[in-house]
Amino acid sequence: MSNQTKVILLNNRPEATPEHSDFKFIEETVPEIETDQVLLKSLFVSVDPYLRGRMRDIKSYIPPFELHQPITSAIVAEVIESKNDRYVKGDYVLGNLPWKTLLIADGASIQKVKKMDMPLSAYLGVLGMTGLTAYFGLEDIGKLKEGETLVVSGAAGAVGSIVGQIGKIKGCRVVGIAGTDDKINTLKKDFNFDEGINYKTTDDMRKALAQVCPDGIDVYWDNVGGAISDAVLFHINQFARIINCGAIADYNEKEMPTSMSPQTFLIKNSALMQGFIVSNYQKQFLEGIEQLATWLQQGKLTHKETIVEGFEHIPQAFIDLFNGTNTGKMVVKI
Amino acid sequence: MSNQTKVILLNNRPEATPEHSDFKFIEETVPEIETDQVLLKSLFVSVDPYLRGRMRDIKSYIPPFELHQPITSAIVAEVIESKNDRYVKGDYVLGNLPWKTLLIADGASIQKVKKMDMPLSAYLGVLGMTGLTAYFGLEDIGKLKEGETLVVSGAAGAVGSIVGQIGKIKGCRVVGIAGTDDKINTLKKDFNFDEGINYKTTDDMRKALAQVCPDGIDVYWDNVGGAISDAVLFHINQFARIINCGAIADYNEKEMPTSMSPQTFLIKNSALMQGFIVSNYQKQFLEGIEQLATWLQQGKLTHKETIVEGFEHIPQAFIDLFNGTNTGKMVVKI
Known part of the structure; x- marks a missing residue:
């Protein structure tokens, strides 16, 4: 050849x-x-x-x-x-x-x-970086427990939609945040999310989150940073876990972006924020791929x-x- | 009686x-x-x-x-x-x-x-809340390893001074931040800190930290929040741990305090910020008291x-x- x-x-x-x-x-x-x-x-x-x-x-x-x-x-x-x-x-x-x-x-x-x-x-x-990012971020940082509330920003994206579906597999209440009504419909219809918030048509994110998270927020998958993530801080529960996967809201800022100081929220709630990249888990990739493939074959993951x-x-x-x-x-x- | x-x-x-x-x-x-x-x-x-x-x-x-x-x-x-x-x-x-x-x-x-x-x-x-706060924050969140660099803000306070001393016991390079030259002298002379920064007489905290932390910062014990903690973010290493113990800089603010968004720093470095209160560790208090008492008796802790x-x-x-x-x-x- x-x-x-x-x-x-x-x-x-x-x-x-x-x-x-x-x-x-x-x-x-x-x-x-x-x-x-x-x-x-x-x-x-x-x-x-x-x-x-x-x-x-x-x-x-x-x-x-x-x-x-x-x-x-x-x-x-x-x-x-x-x-x-x-x-x-x-x-x-x-x-x-x-x-x-x-x-x-x-x-x-x-x-x-x-x-x-x-x-x-x-x-x-789903069996590559996208799925593995969702899987290991949730396994290692999110540590989802049945009955907890998981909020996902950038929820209609490749990673976010898998995060939410894994949340449902783990028995959580799952709320997605995205930027169009079409995306919100997709989250609920195709990806099994319980609730969705279109942040572009919502004036008061704090109030909107309170309505769909009556038991507070235990795990927040943060793809965006910025004002959306600030609103989430007001609703985190004791021992909440915030998974910092992306901060799109900050990527194009020329000045150093500022936001509400998370420290007092983290202290009051004994909560954590943790960043990661998927390659941290390289040695466990096969384990992750097998779990994701199993869920796909069982029809639990789309x-x-x-x-x-x-x-x-x-x-x-x-x-x-x-x-x-x-x-x-x-x-x-x- | x-x-x-x-x-x-x-x-x-x-x-x-x-x-x-x-x-x-x-x-x-x-x-x-x-x-x-x-x-x-x-x-x-x-x-x-x-x-x-x-x-x-x-x-x-x-x-x-x-x-x-x-x-x-x-x-x-x-x-x-x-x-x-x-x-x-x-x-x-x-x-x-x-x-x-x-x-x-x-x-x-x-x-x-x-x-x-x-x-x-x-x-x-030292054998009560103060010492236990330092001990469990470092054990559970800080996870100090020999040779790492530990920075402590509010370093001359009751908790901060014990944090720094435990850092030295664990074989770390320890840098304290405090607000008077007297306190900085005490940190170095009485509490065994390697370096101290008087933030009140330092114009450029980022630069000052770079000078005393040539290998970056692995663990940051945060008693203060605010601008000092913002400066630390620029120097955190891969897998850094930030322990949110207090946020004095924010306590008296009437508006919701803002600061640099930590998300991108946490993502870039796979780092974490975690808040806690000492009563989370109530079941292990006796273990902590015994360890602290041993260090006191050995003269390792003042x-x-x-x-x-x-x-x-x-x-x-x-x-x-x-x-x-x-x-x-x-x-x-x-």
Whole structure:
């Protein structure tokens, strides 16, 4: 077979919304693999909003992409050739890998995908970072108990909708906050949420939360920060857990964002706020994937995805994330 | 013996600094004790700043004192008579008890004080709430590891000075923040802190912290909230723990206090902020007292106390807390 690969490089750091000129396609020759390496063929490529952050040249929990180097994201690939004892031709693997049609990886950067009765693309969404983020944030920080009240902001997003569904599986009352009535309907109809609040049409979030959380809030999954999260603080219960997954409200602020001081709320309620990134739990990923897959197979978990076809359409799929045209997880099939 | 007791009632809710007219002395007759009860003679009464909060008529983690009812605080007392199997005459006990010279308690509201080679007053300070607050906050939330950097605000206070000393016992680099050069000297000379910052004479807290915390901050014991705590956020390390013990900077604010949004700092660093009150750990108090007593006996822990004599001087001792005239824990010997 051909040992030529297509590659997508970061050509410019986007100023605002990413554009096609920020990406560059090249072709290169793939060398022979060495001991411990595998040759992979990309099957499904994940495009995610967080990649936008890595295109900026600022320090964060993961380093920025380098200019004129391949962009990387979660990719499901097939082993074409292996000089690593742990992999054989035909294995499916998952890793944070460069945007290439053919690529070389060492064993440490990939893990085997257990072929269950699941489409491979699911390993980039509900069985991938998205699902694992929801699962480990709730397991390790949320520690949901039956009968507790869980509030989720950014609830209609890929992570938020799984968070809420896991909350229902655990026997919690689940309230979602989102920005359109359509999304609120989806939360209740498709994702089994008990209640939803459209924050854009709600004047008084404190009051709205009081109405749908008569027993207070035990766990708050925070995807947004800002004023919505301030309103939640007034309703947290003793020993409440606030999971800081995102702070979209703050991402585009030029000044250092301020909010209500959470300290007194945390002290009065012996409550905690904790941030995390999913890679903290890398060693337990297989455990998480198996649990999520079981729930999927039992019909307890629903997921939505938009699949775009063709390696050359990766940049457009990524750009479309910011137009809000897709529903659920955006994946590119190579 | 006489079955008359002196009692101190809350006569008014103080407007600003408490005054003598806010307290009222009465005498009453102590009835016969019933099954499971004990008759106690107060020996040492703790006066603490947090009691000021309970004199306000607002909801907090503990309910406010009632007007015209006895004020309560931590008291070390001697068992005079017992109809409870767990206590005999002569036992020393500790409890959150009313300001009375003689009083009745049931077994559930007190616990035995193990008479070690310690003055009984220590059970109200380093072996009491003060020490236990420091101990359990660090054990359960701080989880100090050798070589880590611990920053303490309100470091010269009763709790802060013990926090710092435990940090040194655990092999940490300890930095204290306080408001006078005298206090900074005390931290370094008497309490073994590595470094101190006088925030009142420091223009740029972020820079000052960077200088004394070259390896960043792993654990932050927060007694103050506000701008000092904002500055700390810029220096927290991966998996940092922020222990919210107090937020003095916010206590007297009339508007809802705001501060920098901590969310992005917590997410970027997979860090946590957690509030607590010491009574969460009530079941483990004996374990904590034994550890603190061991450190005291080994000379690893130093404590300071100011002892005032006489039941009738309790109000003055309490009022003096707000004049800053005392050093270390303020205790009244009956």
